[in-house]
Amino acid sequence: MLSKKTKYGIKALTFLARQKDNSPVQIAEIAKSENISIKFLESILLLLRHSGFLGAKKGKGGGYYLIKAPKDINMAHVYRILEGPIALLPCASHNFYEKCVDCTDEATCAVRKLMIEVRDNTLKILESNTLADIAF
Amino acid sequence: MLSKKTKYGIKALTFLARQKDNSPVQIAEIAKSENISIKFLESILLLLRHSGFLGAKKGKGGGYYLIKAPKDINMAHVYRILEGPIALLPCASHNFYEKCVDCTDEATCAVRKLMIEVRDNTLKILESNTLADIAF
DNA sequence: CTATTACCCCATCGGAATAGTAGATTATTG
DNA sequence: CAATAATCTACTATTCCGATGGGGTAATAG
Numbered sequence: 084m085l086s087k088k089t090k091y092g093i094k095a096l097t098f099l100a101r102q103k104d105n106s107p108v109q110i111a112e113i114a115k116s117e118n119i120s121i122k123f124l125e126s127i128l129l130l131l132r133h134s135g136f137l138g139a140k141k142g143k144g145g146g147y148y149l150i151k152a153p154k155d156i157n158m159a160h161v162y163r164i165l166e167g168p169i170a171l172l173p174c175a176s177h178n179f180y181e182k183c184v185d186c187t188d189e190a191t192c193a194v195r196k197l198m199i200e201v202r203d204n205t206l207k208i209l210e211s212n213t214l215a216d217i218a219f
Numbered sequence: 220m221l222s223k224k225t226k227y228g229i230k231a232l233t234f235l236a237r238q239k240d241n242s243p244v245q246i247a248e249i250a251k252s253e254n255i256s257i258k259f260l261e262s263i264l265l266l267l268r269h270s271g272f273l274g275a276k277k278g279k280g281g282g283y284y285l286i287k288a289p290k291d292i293n294m295a296h297v298y299r300i301l302e303g304p305i306a307l308l309p310c311a312s313h314n315f316y317e318k319c320v321d322c323t324d325e326a327t328c329a330v331r332k333l334m335i336e337v338r339d340n341t342l343k344i345l346e347s348n349t350l351a352d353i354a355f
Numbered sequence: 356c357t358a359t360t361a362c363c364c365c366a367t368c369g370g371a372a373t374a375g376t377a378g379a380t381t382a383t384t385g
Numbered sequence: 386c387a388a389t390a391a392t393c394t395a396c397t398a399t400t401c402c403g404a405t406g407g408g409g410t411a412a413t414a415g
Contacts, residue, residue, distance in 0.1 A: 084304070084307055084308070084309075085307040085308050085330075085334065086372095086373070086374090087373075087374065088373080088374085090308065090330050093329065093330045093333070094328075094329070094330055097329040097330070107390095109389095109390070109391090110390080110391075111390090117321065118320075118321035118322075118323070119321065120374080120375060120376085122375065122376060122377085123374060123375055123376090125391080125392085126375095128391090129391085129392070129393085132391095139390095139391060139392085140382095140383080140390085140391080141381075141382045141383050141384095141389085141390060141391045141392080142382060142383025142384050142385095142388090142389060142390060142391080143383065143384045143385070143388070143389045143390070144383085144384070144389085144390090145382090145383070145384085145389075145390050145391060146390075146391080147391085158333060168220070171220055171221040172220070172221050172226065184254075185253065185254035185255065186254075187254070192230075193229065193230070193233040193353040193354050194221075194226050194229045194230055194233070194353075196353050197229070197294060197345075197348055197353045198221065200344055200348070201341055201344050201345070204340050204341065204343075204344055205337055205340065205341060207340075208333075208336055208337050208340055209333075209337070212333055212336070217329040217330075217332050217333045218329050222401095222402070222403085223402080223403065223404095224402085224403080245360095245361075246361080246362080247361090256403080256404060256405080258404070258405060258406080259403065259404055259405085261362080261363080262363095262364095264362095265362085265363070265364090268362095275361090275362065275363095276361090276362090276412085276413095277360080277361060277362050277363095277410090277411055277412045277413080278359085278360060278361065278362090278411075278412035278413035278414080279359070279360050279361080279412080279413050279414055280360090280361095280413075280414090281360075281361055281362070281412075281413080282361080282362090283362095
């Protein structure tokens with residue numbers, strides 16, 4: 084299941100992508116429109132800024148804005164930042180690989196085999212979608 | 220991320236599928252071979268029995284055994300029993316549908332749109348795999 | 356019948372992660 | 386400077402997962 088963090092994060096990105104111009108939007112405005120707790124959203128936007136998706140402007144007339152064009156924002160990238168691994172098992176992950184402690188032989192592990200197949204496919208979907216694809 | 224419950228459940232099913240004959244296998248034997256806590260595995264096997272995947276025989280020489288042939292055990296079905304919804308969001312689920320409380324309009328929700336696409340694809344993968352496919 | 360073996364149910368429990376909260380600080384604009 | 390809005394630190398409540406332990410019950414061998 085997707086965490087609310089990821090869900091809210093994508094919603095916020097979508098909201099920003101749907102703005103007419105790219106001028107800063109305040110946290111409170113996004114939070115109100117998407118029904119998200121302001122403080123929780125705050126931490127998510129901060130993460131997205133540190134990850135290079137958003138820019139922020141402090142003070143009057145400040146807020147958050149997209150740094151790149153929606154069509155250049157890859158959803159697999161967003162997903163990895165917000166949610167973490169795309170794979171459902173650490174041993175089936177590319178970017179977050181970790182060996183299972185209970186597993187004696189990865190080569191014959193049926194669960195891993197299945198989850199790699201799922202992962203490859205999910206990744207393909209996420210990579211083929213940009214923020215522009217899902218926002219409009 | 221896949222819960223250990225699901226992981227262990229699939230591993231146990233695989234172990235049973237790989238048996239030469241279909242005679243009962245003791246919990247302890249499966250647990251030892253797959254490095255799973257006996258008590259935890261016990262509850263999982265019980266669930267799988269109640270869900271119609273396994274049969275159990277009590278007393279000396281007892282244990283668990285597959286009721287259906289591995290090729291007739293659908294992994295999407297197994298997944299739903301052990302893990303729950305295949306979709307990453309309740310609002311994108313067929314069998315476990317639930318409306319998001321924060322969502323004002325499902326039709327324009329970008330997250331939902333993306334997650335439905337992911338779901339459809341994951342489902343296709345899981346449905347096209349049987350226990351026989353992943354065990355051998 | 357009786358001992359043995361193994362399934363079955365219930366209650367609990369620590370730890371990690373999630374979701375959200377509070378308050379102080381820093382930077383910008385006018 | 387004064388108002389505004391992002392930033393940072395720290396904290397808390399809740400939920401869930403994985404696991405454990407005890408005790409009971411049913412089936413089988415001999």
